[in-house]
Structures are given as C-alpha cells and as structure tokens.
Amino acid sequence: MVVAGAIPIHLLAKERKEVYQKKGQPGTRATKKEESREETLGRWQEEWDAAQKGQWTKRLIPRLGPxxxxxxxxxxxxxxxxxxxxxxxxxxxxxxxxxxxxxxxxxxxxxxxxxxxxxxxxxxxxxxxxxxxxxxxxxxxxxxxxxxxxxxxxxxxxxxxxxxxxxxxxxxxxxxxxxxxxxxxxxxx
Ligand SMILES: [Zn+2]
Structure with a gap:
C-alpha cells in the first residue's frame, strides 16, 4: 500500500466519517477535507512506524509525507x-x-x-x-x-x-x- 501510495481502506473510512461529522461546522468543505486528509496521513504514518511487516520498504521509505x-x-x-x-x-x-x-x-x-x-x-x-x-x-x-x-x-x-x-x-x-x-x-x- 505504501509503495503504491494507496491509503488503507480503514483509514479512508474513518476520514469519510469525520468529513461528514464536520458538516455544519465553520470553514469551507475543501479546507475540512484537506484537514481530514492530513490527519489521515498522520495516522497512516503512526501505523507505518509500528508495522512489523515491510521492514525493507520501511528502511527505504521511513517517512510517508515526501x-x-x-x-x-x-x-x-x-x-x-x-x-x-x-x-x-x-x-x-x-x-x-x-x-x-x-x-x-x-x-x-x-x-x-x-x-x-x-x-x-x-x-x-x-x-x-x-x-x-x-x-x-x-x-x-x-x-x-x-x-x-x-x-x-x-x-x-x-x-x-x-x-x-x-x-x-x-x-x-x-x-x-x-x-x-x-x-x-x-x-x-
Ligand atoms: Zn552477491
């Protein structure tokens, strides 16, 4: 998933739910989506840090952001x-x-x-x-x-x-x- 750059489905589901819950709150939809995506990437990084599998890939790609x-x-x-x-x-x-x-x-x-x-x-x-x-x-x-x-x-x-x-x-x-x-x-x- 990391190599392909595909966000894991459980993180996407969580993100979608959060974007939905932000409905009615101040701010544009685009900004809220952007914020949620950032949070998603933060969570993905945490999971990646803790992952036991993919040690070689982790050595090559320790930080997901770049x-x-x-x-x-x-x-x-x-x-x-x-x-x-x-x-x-x-x-x-x-x-x-x-x-x-x-x-x-x-x-x-x-x-x-x-x-x-x-x-x-x-x-x-x-x-x-x-x-x-x-x-x-x-x-x-x-x-x-x-x-x-x-x-x-x-x-x-x-x-x-x-x-x-x-x-x-x-x-x-x-x-x-x-x-x-x-x-x-x-x-x-
Ligand atoms: Zn050799």
Missing part, C-alpha cells in the same frame, strides 16, 4: 521489486519455496535480497557505480529521497533496477526448473 507528496515518479514493475524486496531475489524465492537456497549466485552471500543486490553485490558494481557517478553514493536510507528530488534521478534509478532485475530474472531462469520448483538436486550447494 513519498506520497512527490510530484513525479511512477513505480513500475522493477521499482516495485526494489522497493518491496519481492521479486528476482533468491532470498525471497527461497522463502516462497521457489529456490533451493537464499544465497547469492555470484558472491555466495547468505542472503540474495534487494539490499544485497542493489547496494552490495560485486556482480552489479559496474552498473551501480555508473549510477553513483551521477547521483552520488547509493544507500538504502537516502535512495528514495534522491529519486524524488528530480525526474532525472528517478528515471536513472528505474533504469538501473530494470537492467539488474532483467538480468537476474534470466539468470534464475537459466538455472532450470530446480530453482523454481525446488524438486531437483542439480543446483549448486
């Missing part, structure tokens, strides 16, 4: 994988029962996840460095802030994500059915 208030930036298929950690990552596929091991195929790191892929693994260092030459050092805590700074930055990161994840998807597919179904023992240890 993320939801950005003036540009479409979240495509590949950025969604970067931002959620759900995608062409063996740690994720392993959790889903679709890879025999969560380890990185390239460096043997214990967890091939979004953090490892985009910020650490040597396999993608060349591409990562090319982005860093333009945007400065990439870190999970500052990546999204850099992205929403400008359309150019956003697109640069989106291109990076697409390139890396397209390649990873092919690599994972080339390992044959073993990595996807976990039925064969032909995969590496």
């Amino acid at each position: 993320w939801l208030g950005r003036s540009q930036g479409e979240v495509d298929f590949f950025l969604t994988q970067l931002l959620t950690g759900h995608g062409a990552f063996r740690a994720y596929l392993h959790k889903m029962g679709r890879a025999r091991s969560p380890m990185c195929l390239h460096c043997g790191d214990a967890q091939d996840d979004a953090c490892h892929t985009f910020f650490v693994c040597e396999r993608w260092a060349g591409w990562r460095r090319a982005v860093e030459d333009e945007l400065g050092r990439l870190q999970p805590e500052t990546l999204v802030l850099k992205m929403i700074e400008s359309d150019r930055n956003w697109k640069r990161v989106a291109t990076f994500a697409r390139a890396v994840l397209s390649e990873k998807r092919m690599e994972l597919a080339n390992q044959g059915p073993a990595s996807h179904e976990g039925t064969s023992s032909s995969e590496e240890d």
Whole structure:
C-alpha cells in the first residue's frame, strides 16, 4: 500500500466519517477535507512506524509525507521489486519455496535480497557505480529521497533496477526448473 501510495481502506473510512461529522461546522468543505486528509496521513504514518511487516520498504521509505507528496515518479514493475524486496531475489524465492537456497549466485552471500543486490553485490558494481557517478553514493536510507528530488534521478534509478532485475530474472531462469520448483538436486550447494 505504501509503495503504491494507496491509503488503507480503514483509514479512508474513518476520514469519510469525520468529513461528514464536520458538516455544519465553520470553514469551507475543501479546507475540512484537506484537514481530514492530513490527519489521515498522520495516522497512516503512526501505523507505518509500528508495522512489523515491510521492514525493507520501511528502511527505504521511513517517512510517508515526501513519498506520497512527490510530484513525479511512477513505480513500475522493477521499482516495485526494489522497493518491496519481492521479486528476482533468491532470498525471497527461497522463502516462497521457489529456490533451493537464499544465497547469492555470484558472491555466495547468505542472503540474495534487494539490499544485497542493489547496494552490495560485486556482480552489479559496474552498473551501480555508473549510477553513483551521477547521483552520488547509493544507500538504502537516502535512495528514495534522491529519486524524488528530480525526474532525472528517478528515471536513472528505474533504469538501473530494470537492467539488474532483467538480468537476474534470466539468470534464475537459466538455472532450470530446480530453482523454481525446488524438486531437483542439480543446483549448486
Ligand atoms: Zn552477491
């Protein structure tokens, strides 16, 4: 929901009720709606702070305000994988029962996840460095802030994500059915 920028339904319902209750009170309808929306976002932030799920996304998007208030930036298929950690990552596929091991195929790191892929693994260092030459050092805590700074930055990161994840998807597919179904023992240890 956070990645998609979709306000959870229970918060919207509460907001609607409050807007209704403000009927007859002074102030324009638009102002009241605006106030209620601000309160909604405050509540959403509180829930996000307390959430146990989505730790990786929380690391990337700790504050909802700048993320939801950005003036540009479409979240495509590949950025969604970067931002959620759900995608062409063996740690994720392993959790889903679709890879025999969560380890990185390239460096043997214990967890091939979004953090490892985009910020650490040597396999993608060349591409990562090319982005860093333009945007400065990439870190999970500052990546999204850099992205929403400008359309150019956003697109640069989106291109990076697409390139890396397209390649990873092919690599994972080339390992044959073993990595996807976990039925064969032909995969590496
Ligand atoms: Zn690696």
